[in-house]
Amino acid sequence: xxxxxxxxxxxxxxxxxxxxxxxxxxxxxxxxxxxxxxxxxxxxxxxxxxxxxxxxxxxxxxxxxxxxxxxxxxxxxxxxxxxxxxxxxxxxxxxxxxxxxxxxxxxxxxxxxxxxxxxxxxxxxxxxxxxxxxxxxxxxxxxxxxxxxxxxxxxxxxxxxxxxxxxxxxxxxxxxxxxxxxxxxxxxxxxxxxxxxxxxxxxxxxxxxxxxxxxxxxxxxxxxxxxxxxxxxxxxxxxxxxxxxxxxxxxxxxxxxxxxxxxxxxxxxxxxxxxxxxxxxxxxxxxxxxxxxxxxxxxxxxxxxxxxxxxxxxxxxxxxxxxxxxxxxxxxxxxxxxxxxxxxxxxxxxxxxxxxxxxxxxxxxxxxxxxxxxxxxxxxxxxxxxxxxxxxxxxxxxxxxxxxxxxxxxxxxxxxxxxxxxxxxxxxxxxxxxxxxxxxxxxxxxxxxxxxxxxxxxxxxxxxxxxxxxxxxxxxxxxxxxxxxxxxxxxxxxxxxxxxxxxxxxxxxxxxxxxxxxxxxxxxxxxxxxxxxxxxxxxxxxxxxxxxxxxxxxxxxxxxxxxxxxxxxxxxxxxxxxxxxxxxxxxxxxxxxxxxxxxxxxxxxxxxxxxxxxxxxxxxxxx
Numbered sequence: 001x002x003x004x005x006x007x008x009x010x011x012x013x014x015x016x017x018x019x020x021x022x023x024x025x026x027x028x029x030x031x032x033x034x035x036x037x038x039x040x041x042x043x044x045x046x047x048x049x050x051x052x053x054x055x056x057x058x059x060x061x062x063x064x065x066x067x068x069x070x071x072x073x074x075x076x077x078x079x080x081x082x083x084x085x086x087x088x089x090x091x092x093x094x095x096x097x098x099x100x101x102x103x104x105x106x107x108x109x110x111x112x113x114x115x116x117x118x119x120x121x122x123x124x125x126x127x128x129x130x131x132x133x134x135x136x137x138x139x140x141x142x143x144x145x146x147x148x149x150x151x152x153x154x155x156x157x158x159x160x161x162x163x164x165x166x167x168x169x170x171x172x173x174x175x176x177x178x179x180x181x182x183x184x185x186x187x188x189x190x191x192x193x194x195x196x197x198x199x200x201x202x203x204x205x206x207x208x209x210x211x212x213x214x215x216x217x218x219x220x221x222x223x224x225x226x227x228x229x230x231x232x233x234x235x236x237x238x239x240x241x242x243x244x245x246x247x248x249x250x251x252x253x254x255x256x257x258x259x260x261x262x263x264x265x266x267x268x269x270x271x272x273x274x275x276x277x278x279x280x281x282x283x284x285x286x287x288x289x290x291x292x293x294x295x296x297x298x299x300x301x302x303x304x305x306x307x308x309x310x311x312x313x314x315x316x317x318x319x320x321x322x323x324x325x326x327x328x329x330x331x332x333x334x335x336x337x338x339x340x341x342x343x344x345x346x347x348x349x350x351x352x353x354x355x356x357x358x359x360x361x362x363x364x365x366x367x368x369x370x371x372x373x374x375x376x377x378x379x380x381x382x383x384x385x386x387x388x389x390x391x392x393x394x395x396x397x398x399x400x401x402x403x404x405x406x407x408x409x410x411x412x413x414x415x416x417x418x419x420x421x422x423x424x425x426x427x428x429x430x431x432x433x434x435x436x437x438x439x440x441x442x443x444x445x446x447x448x449x450x451x452x453x454x455x456x457x458x459x460x461x462x463x464x465x466x467x468x469x470x471x472x473x474x475x476x477x478x479x480x481x482x483x484x485x486x487x488x489x490x491x492x493x494x495x496x497x498x499x500x501x502x503x504x505x506x507x508x509x510x511x512x513x514x515x516x517x518x519x520x521x522x523x524x525x526x527x528x529x530x531x532x533x534x535x536x537x538x539x540x541x542x543x544x545x546x547x548x549x550x551x552x553x554x555x556x557x558x559x560x561x562x563x564x565x566x567x568x569x570x571x572x573x574x575x576x577x578x579x580x581x582x583x584x585x586x587x588x589x590x591x592x593x594x595x596x597x598x599x600x601x602x603x604x605x606x607x608x609x610x611x612x613x614x615x616x617x618x619x620x621x622x623x
Contacts, residue, residue: 034273
């Protein structure tokens with residue numbers, strides 16, 4: 001049985017145990033989330049008996065047992081042994097009552113072992129310290145706290161993981177980029193401001209507002225300003241996308257001297273923040289043996305107990321991002337499964353990612369890609385210059401589920417174009433593999449009547465072939481042009497499921513898909529012939545789960561549920577449009593195969609120009 005005491009998300013400040021000046025807090029064990037919608041089982045679970053939890057304390061009744069062998073409750077010892085020279089960690093707590101505390105470790109196989117234990121009797125706010133060497137975790141493993149009572153109750157609070165201090169802490173600037181998400185941004189700022197133990201470790205907070213619905217229009221912004229005071233810098237600028245917004249914060253934080261030994265912690269505006277993630281990222285980054293990018297993991301906002309992926313890489317041969325590193329957990333319930341194997345990331349998304357200023361000094365600023373792949377390109381560029389990325393286990397924020405996003409929208413242009421740019425910069429740019437992949441994508445879009453998406457992709461390829469000058473406007477004009485392009489294709493519009501234009505209620509029966517074809521190439525050719533000869537069936541409603549190309553392509557009109565689950569798209573076969581896009585696609589992909597090498601060389605040659613401080617200064621002055 002578990003009870004939760006509801007109240008403010010702030011950490012308890014009364015009776016705070018004083019740490020020696022030579023100790024650095026690198027993580028806290030908390031027992032409840034920062035808000036009631038954060039699953040408490042990500043922090044602490046009771047195995048037996050009754051537990052009453054607050055954010056910074058837990059009380060066990062008699063004959064109870066609880067563990068922090070949970071997503072946020074574990075200390076990622078393997079990452080600390082691999083990336084720092086720290087040899088031991090102390091777990092300190094204040095304890096009242098009677099019971100047993102154990103410090104437990106896992107190995108790469110997840111098998112537990114006790115490394116330290118302490119029994120207390122009738123304690124009254126007694127400090128307890130359990131110590132573990134960080135010496136047997138190279139390939140994997142973590143540490144956590146277990147608590148057990150017999151007859152009496154036990155209260156454990158202010159659990160802090162500390163290591164020897166490595167000198168004065170680095171200054172950390174938080175950078176939040178926002179665009180017409182004023183309420184989300186205020187919520188993120190408010191959660192950060194609610195935790196004084198975390199904000200005390202920050203030097204500046206930059207909010208770069210690029211929208212028309214501004215953050216400072218909200219009454220709650222005054223409260224945020226009062227909390228942060230002179231730490232907060234609120235900047236308004238026209239929309240230059242995520243790249244332009246995040247880079248503006250970096251630009252302001254670093255001034256004319258990017259080598260000053262500070263951290264730049266980039267965070268999305270619409271995340272649900274666990275403030276301790278800020279502490280965990282800054283602590284590890286401050287202890288690494290060399291400057292290292294340290295990123296947080298993404299938990300899914302709609303399914304907050306699920307981890308998106310443990311660590312990511314990109315397959316540049318097929319322009320595919322977000323691929324799980326071998327051995328990494330992906331789309332799993334982390335109340336049921338924890339990752340003990342240490343995995344190394346190729347890059348980290350900028351939902352929460354800390355970049356040392358030394359990286360910017362060495363590799364430059366982000367590319368003005370506007371949206372999509374800017375974080376990937378930067379991580380790969382940094383890695384090529386000797387700055388690895390660590391995606392830190394247990395350092396998570398909640399972010400919109402990717403599987404529930406609307407993937408057929410204007411942003412796909414930037415996904416295709418910027419993927420090509422990234423592949424040109426950071427791979428051998430195998431044009432045969434890339435054109436084969438794009439040809440398959442084009443065929444899929446055409447037979448499933450996503451003509452607007454096909455046109456979006458082809459425009460992206462053509463603009464890539466224009467060379468680096470396509471980046472000169474920072475992306476704002478390009479985004480507007482892509483929206484105009486897509487407005488000419490009716491299937492790009494979402495409609496309410498109860499009000500589909502041109503169809504009466506019941507005109508589109510729900511049609512489930514059959515099995516996956518065993519000879520997909522033959523089936524694809526057959527579907528194309530059927531479409532051209534108009535042998536297709538009538539109208540059908542198709543769920544998002546059944547929206548396979550081989551199923552959608554059977555119908556003259558398909559009312560397909562959007563992946564966002566917010567509405568439906570009406571896809572109608574148009575022979576003239578299909579043939580026109582197929583011809584254009586053939587020519588564009590032929591050009592990519594022939595001219596892609598020239599474009600690749602030009603992007604590589606001009607990379608320093610577009611990632612310089614002067615280049616961004618010109619963009620900001622222009623807008």
